[in-house]
Amino acid sequence: MMNRRELLRNAAVFGCSIPFLGYCSRTSAIETFSLDSDIHKFTIGEFQCTIFRDTMWKYLAKDYFINADEVDLENALSRYNITPDNIPSPFISMLLQRGNEKILIDSGIGFSEEPLVFRGNEYVFKGQVNHLLAKEGINHSDITDVIISHFHPDHIGGIFSGKGNLNFPNAKFHTHQKEWDFWHSPSSENQSPLFKIFVEQNTTPLKDQNLNLINGDFQEIIPGITAVVADGHTPGQIALIIGSDKNQLIYISDAFLHPLHIERLHWQTNYDFDHQKAKQTRIKLLELANENEMMINAFHFEFPGLGNVEKVKENWKWNYLQS
Numbered sequence: 001m002m003n004r005r006e007l008l009r010n011a012a013v014f015g016c017s018i019p020f021l022g023y024c025s026r027t028s029a030i031e032t033f034s035l036d037s038d039i040h041k042f043t044i045g046e047f048q049c050t051i052f053r054d055t056m057w058k059y060l061a062k063d064y065f066i067n068a069d070e071v072d073l074e075n076a077l078s079r080y081n082i083t084p085d086n087i088p089s090p091f092i093s094m095l096l097q098r099g100n101e102k103i104l105i106d107s108g109i110g111f112s113e114e115p116l117v118f119r120g121n122e123y124v125f126k127g128q129v130n131h132l133l134a135k136e137g138i139n140h141s142d143i144t145d146v147i148i149s150h151f152h153p154d155h156i157g158g159i160f161s162g163k164g165n166l167n168f169p170n171a172k173f174h175t176h177q178k179e180w181d182f183w184h185s186p187s188s189e190n191q192s193p194l195f196k197i198f199v200e201q202n203t204t205p206l207k208d209q210n211l212n213l214i215n216g217d218f219q220e221i222i223p224g225i226t227a228v229v230a231d232g233h234t235p236g237q238i239a240l241i242i243g244s245d246k247n248q249l250i251y252i253s254d255a256f257l258h259p260l261h262i263e264r265l266h267w268q269t270n271y272d273f274d275h276q277k278a279k280q281t282r283i284k285l286l287e288l289a290n291e292n293e294m295m296i297n298a299f300h301f302e303f304p305g306l307g308n309v310e311k312v313k314e315n316w317k318w319n320y321l322q323s
């Protein structure tokens with residue numbers, strides 16, 4: 001495990017600057033982000049919850065909102081103080097603790113030893129989930145469960161180290177059967193080569209581990225944690241309902257990438273596998289959260305991505321939780 005000083009030294013090798021390197025690209029403009037406030041803690045039901053900010057990424061409006069009306073988009077982006085060429089987004093990981101249980105939801109992008117190519121650019125990923133777990137005094141071998149919402153790199157990259165060692169040797173791994181089947185079938189052949197590499201390195205070897213492949217659309221996988229199929233973004237993405245009764249949080253993963261996808265349900269993203277299913281899932285999750293007064297955690301929203309939704313006539317409104 002590298003410490004922060006070593007991480008920074010490693011970053012310096014690639015010409016990136018402090019305070020902390022989220023990621024760097026050696027063939028495009030270098031981006032740095034301050035990750036000083038990268039841990040957020042709260043409780044939900046019986047669980048002590050910690051959200052870690054793994055790193056930051058920069059998305060583009062042309063990928064995020066592919067069918068948006070130009071003028072409407074421009075106005076909407078300015079309300080969020082963002083420009084079409086820079087939509088900042090965190091990658092996160094969530095730790096739930098209850099007695100001896102230490103349950104990790106998603107694992108961040110990981111820490112790549114070698115540059116990886118994505119859309120023509122070379123990247124060296126510097127996810128810091130493993131570093132932050134250590135900083136919080138959490139032993140990797142004490143993690144009892146790892147829940148994987150779906151198989152995109154920013155959610156699975158931290159399961160194995162760059163050298164191929166399992167980072168959570170005593171954990172039971174949970175993911176949906178449909179997600180597993182898609183990525184391990186010819187149907188995924190046209191997916192990005194980088195995505196395929198991440199799947200092969202971080203999920204395929206789990207077949208020899210304690211692996212729970214979830215079946216069904218709505219299933220309790222650990223007492224107090226229910227997996228809900230949230231497909232569309234990928235064929236087997238799951239959302240997670242955490243807690244009980246009126247004290248619940250729903251982890252929606254990538255069903256929504258930005259609050260504007262809540263306000264404009266018909267705006268599609270390049271990152272969704274099936275637009276029609278993605279929209280159906282969005283409506284299902286909004287109704288579920290609203291009816292049950294759930295707090296929401298959205299992986300890619302402004303860190304820590306906590307808030308709730310309200311229905312105003314036929315439209316939905318996202319409210320960030322004031323911390």
Ligand SMILES: [Zn+2]
Nearest residue numbers: 152154254299
């Ligand atoms: Zn994601």
